[in-house]
Amino acid sequence: MTKPNYKKIFIDIIKKKCPEKLTDSTVLNRLNNLNTSLDIIEFNEYLFPVANVKSIKSNQRLKSFDDKSIMKILIYQKQNELSNSELANKFKLSRNSIQKWKKIFK
Structure with missing residues (x-):
């Protein structure tokens, strides 16, 4: 595609x-x-x-993220020591999406 x-x-x-x-x-x-x-x-x-x-x-x-963007978001979380809730608020995401990404990419 x-x-x-x-x-x-x-x-x-x-x-x-x-x-x-x-x-x-x-x-x-x-x-x-x-x-x-x-x-x-x-x-x-x-x-x-x-x-x-x-x-x-x-x-x-309608938002979708590619692997590169997901990794940038997860790195941002680690660098700024944010919880999943704080990161979700920052990027206007759901906490469930962040948790799912962590399972897949770590």
Whole structure:
């Protein structure tokens, strides 16, 4: 299965919702560096920082993470000595997902 072309997707979204951001060098730089799921989520939050509760809940159900992003999250937890609950709040994840990842990746 091929992964989606997130750069093209984001360009289309930016053209439609906020075309002025296409001239911003920071946006263009981040757009060219979308490598992991975590990068994509962070870029989306950068572009659209204010979200209502309804959209946050629906977006949570659609998130998926690649192995590289999961490892970054678990390393972040270890470096900052966070509990599963604290990490879940930080990255807006469920504690069950974190526990499952720990079993798989450790």
